Amino acid sequence: MVVKVNELTMQEQLGMTSHHPRWAIAFKFKARQATTQLRSVEFQVGRTGAVTPVAKLDPVFLGGVTVSSISAHNEEYIREKDLKIGDHVLIERAGDVIPQIVKSLTELRTGNEKSIEFPKTCPVCNSLLFKEETEAVWRCINIECEAQVVEKIIHFVSKDAMDIKSFGDANVRKFYELGILKDIPGIYQLPFETIGTIEGFGKKSIDNLQAAIEGSMQQPLHRLIYGLGIRFVGETTAKTLANAVENIFDFISKTEEDLLILEDVGVKVAKSIHEFFKNEQNIKMLQALEQIGLQLKNIKKESTGKDSLGGQTFLFTGTLAQLKRSDAEAMVEANGGKIVTGVSSKLNYLIVGDDAGSKLEKAKKINTIKIISEVEFLQLIEQNN
Ligand SMILES: [Zn+2]
Numbered sequence: 001m002v003v004k005v006n007e008l009t010m011q012e013q014l015g016m017t018s019h020h021p022r023w024a025i026a027f028k029f030k031a032r033q034a035t036t037q038l039r040s041v042e043f044q045v046g047r048t049g050a051v052t053p054v055a056k057l058d059p060v061f062l063g064g065v066t067v068s069s070i071s072a073h074n075e076e077y078i079r080e081k082d083l084k085i086g087d088h089v090l091i092e093r094a095g096d097v098i099p100q101i102v103k104s105l106t107e108l109r110t111g112n113e114k115s116i117e118f119p120k121t122c123p124v125c126n127s128l129l130f131k132e133e134t135e136a137v138w139r140c141i142n143i144e145c146e147a148q149v150v151e152k153i154i155h156f157v158s159k160d161a162m163d164i165k166s167f168g169d170a171n172v173r174k175f176y177e178l179g180i181l182k183d184i185p186g187i188y189q190l191p192f193e194t195i196g197t198i199e200g201f202g203k204k205s206i207d208n209l210q211a212a213i214e215g216s217m218q219q220p221l222h223r224l225i226y227g228l229g230i231r232f233v234g235e236t237t238a239k240t241l242a243n244a245v246e247n248i249f250d251f252i253s254k255t256e257e258d259l260l261i262l263e264d265v266g267v268k269v270a271k272s273i274h275e276f277f278k279n280e281q282n283i284k285m286l287q288a289l290e291q292i293g294l295q296l297k298n299i300k301k302e303s304t305g306k307d308s309l310g311g312q313t314f315l316f317t318g319t320l321a322q323l324k325r326s327d328a329e330a331m332v333e334a335n336g337g338k339i340v341t342g343v344s345s346k347l348n349y350l351i352v353g354d355d356a357g358s359k360l361e362k363a364k365k366i367n368t369i370k371i372i373s374e375v376e377f378l379q380l381i382e383q384n385n
Helices: 008-014 076-078 148-155 170-179 185-189 192-196 203-216 221-227 234-243 250-253 255-262 265-277 279-290 326-332 358-364 374-381
Strands: 002-004 024-026 032-045 053-061 063-069 087-094 101-105 313-317 349-352 368-375
Touching: 024 203, 032 063, 032 148, 053 148, 053 192, 053 374, 063 087, 101 185, 148 185, 185 279, 192 203, 221 250, 250 279, 255 265, 265 279, 265 368, 313 326, 313 358, 326 374, 349 374, 358 368, 368 374
Parallel strands: 313 349, 349 368
Antiparallel strands: 002 024, 032 053, 032 087, 053 063, 087 101
């Protein structure tokens, strides 16, 4: 349940953080609990190489969903919770989000429980795992580790990064297994004829995928930086970084001290960014992306400083009744929106005037595009001012 302030002027005064409005808050229900048995532990490798133990449980119904696996975070967590394979465990979903293990019910032990052995080598590529003194997490530091490569590509195409719709985890894994996608630049060199022969790929889904990939080439620099998956660089930091340079390659010559001047960038973050741009392979990847035609420059948008449309994209079609087309487009840009030239999954709003033609038909097929009238467009501008 979400509790909101319903007075619009108060909403405006309260404003937003970079993540959520201050005038709305989730009302969390009391945790719901259940007991089940821990059957095994699997070790998964994430995109930063972190090895995470995942507890596999006897499926149990909890707060509306069936839970059969839960992250056991790290070695220390397992020790603190005193978890053993075969244990009865108490689990809960607080506020109906991610389930957690509360504790093991040690009084129910039979003596047949087995302790959880943490691997010394990566479960995917077999190289030795490392742990920094200040960290609780074991990592695979082999940058060619298959698991990390796949997770990095998944992160790059994800919604908050390059937002390549209709790509998704499953396709990344499938293309990787088939050997037709090996790294991030490979996203832009997919052999679509080959993909056409894969079961489940019709002409329409290939067209959509191709359009989404092409559309992503013009994503703003901050999305690309976030998509690179540099450790400790979240969306907000990625925006700060994008605004600090004219071109992504400017980071190569920046020292940790240079980076520390930036807002939100502490020692840990500066070190991580510096390391990323010191790595030759990373630079080669960026050069490959540049050659393919991705946007690696920071296009500073010309606007009145207003950003109420938050970089969303607009396209007009047909004859407008009240506004001149050029005036309408200027209104979009003055409010921090962007005008695009064609209908693709990158488009957020299509404003439809009289006698609209093929653009409208095309937009109807992409269900993420909001199709609105001129009047609705004017209301949208007004609401945001
Ligand atoms: Zn590995």
